[in-house]
Amino acid sequence: MRSGHYEVAVIGGGAAGLMCAMVAAGRGRRVLVLERANRVGKKILMSGGGRCNFTNTGTGPENYISANPHFCKSALARYTPWHFLEMVERHRIAWHEKELGQLFCDESSKLIVRMLLDECAKVGVRIETECDISAVAVGDDGRFRIDSRLGRTTADRLVVASGGLSIPSMGASGFGYELARQFGHGVLPTRAGLVPLTLSGKHLERLDGLSGVSLPVEASAGGAAFRNAMLVTHRGLSGPAILQVSSYWQPGDGLRLDLLPGQDALGLLQRWQRERPDAELKTLLSEALPRRFAQRLCEHWLPSRPMKQYTSPQLREMAATLGAWPIVASGTEGYRTAEVTLGGVDTDGVSSSTFESRLLPGLHFIGEVLDVTGWLGGYNFQWAWASGHAAGQAV
Template sequence: MHSFDLVVVGAGAAGLFCAGMAGQRGLRVLVLDHAPRLAEKIRISGGGRCNFTNRDAGPANFLSDNPAFCRSALARYTAQDFIALVTRHGIAFHEKHKGQLFCDDSAEQIIQMLQRECEAGGVQRWQPCTVAAVRTQAEGGFELDTAQGPVRCTRLVVATGGLSIPKIGASDFGLRLAQQFGHRIVTPRPALVPLTFAEADWAPFAALSGLSLPVVVSTGKGKAQGRFHEDLLFTHRGLSGPAILQISSYWSEGQALSIDLSPELDLAEALQQAKQQSRRQLGNELGEHFPQRLVAAWLERLGLAASRPMPECKDKDLGTLA
């Protein structure tokens, strides 16, 4: 029977970081993971460069039924603390957009950093190693049935992550274990995901794939409202980009989603002013504010002629556009 002060199930970002810190504080630590390679989600994050933190990350940026936890956790270990760790390991990085930090080289550097932190704490790692069962012990602590034999520990950390991307090892292990021990379960749903449409519904906009522009996207009301001023990306199946990925965590099926394509411009006022002062065609006027591909699809969808001179445009049509 193997015995440890702490067993961490899950060799991802959270599990490796926790194991390394605990080991360096004198605990005998074991990390288990059923996947053959560790930290696969780190490996694919940030386009392979790992967007490892944000300079401006704070409690308000997290969704939680217990906001007090976010405040206390981030007060004890801040984004600046992690940046200092990355710097200490000699990893070069750059700021890309609104405080987002990426490795100059590769996400592998962050994985190697976490491995070195675990080695510094004398952490043992069994991988691949499945966990068949977890039981509490009468005298305290836990016993685990693993592929490498039974293990006892005083403390158990479940860091198996969510259900996303099962092809790289994600599973419902953590959810099942939480249910086993009587925790309240929040029904899982997709978050930080693109919005996709039925092929027929999206056909008029499919040609816009690859086009990006800044928008304000919002949904919900009151405390449940989400609102982001970020870039939107058209794809061959729907909408993506930072604005959509973030608002997806707030949006629920059947709920209205508002997208302001001209957040820095009062389009209704601009079009009325152009009608009075400009001889340009409608398509060219809109092209001053939006990508031409978007203008063409937009006008075709509304049945409006791009070649119509601005003074001849009906107020009703301009209002519909705005």
């Protein structure tokens, strides 16, 4: 069975792949999308608690991690959050800003997938799901030969939009990295990003029974700091602040948590000592922090007694603990729950304007398969839209 010839074949029917396909087909190209899962856009569907945090209005190069921090600039400048928002509004999808520039659907992430599919259908994109690829090669005529359940497909240009290793239950695999290596591209070491951190031993035992407790913190690791909510889990720590800093944390790194972000911890303790000298520390901390968390702090990290009994040096020491609570993470929950994959195809071998391989003409890499990883909050989707759009204009 022969599948025929296409001007553009896109491997991966996620955010980047669908964007690239619709843009390329809109320019008159004959486009085929091959998706190994049973439906396209699975990560879109599960994102944002099913409401899809589809972009972030504050998107800039500083919101991305890459060995080459300049690589993302061109695509992000050419396709902005406002471009994507225009398409969302054209499809009459209601949206709202949650916090920090994060835009979500009012109703369901299914509407974003439907919008992308409608746009693809309008310009004649062919989409095939449950389509594992067994081999990719380049023929003597320079065309790409792709073997799958469709038989052999040939294409003038091949776009790899197969994503990273995060959430394998959604169909994630390392296929894109294997393909990159096959054609001589370097692949930088990968690891889980935007992922809960795990604790072990006494560090986990000390938080036993606090699963579900949430509080605002500023989490710092690897030279980065993020202020947002932290959630205690039965395996360690999660919540937006922890997910954000996890992309910068490496095994062995220190992790510091400011438990009173934006507040003067020493000034607060001194005021309590002046105004409520007979009150115990754990009672007062329970007014500033979740009660169970405050009590546990006083069991293991801060000795609780009436405020009048503390010396000035002791107050300073306690303030230092509250402002930089030391917690030792043993690892992460890994790709199983990670929202993104750090590392990937080395951008030195890829054009930042067309996303075409510098080693093999006609081969393009877009989206998460590349060594470009965004922060939590819609940045990774914006990278998918921007890189997909740039490649779609070039193929």
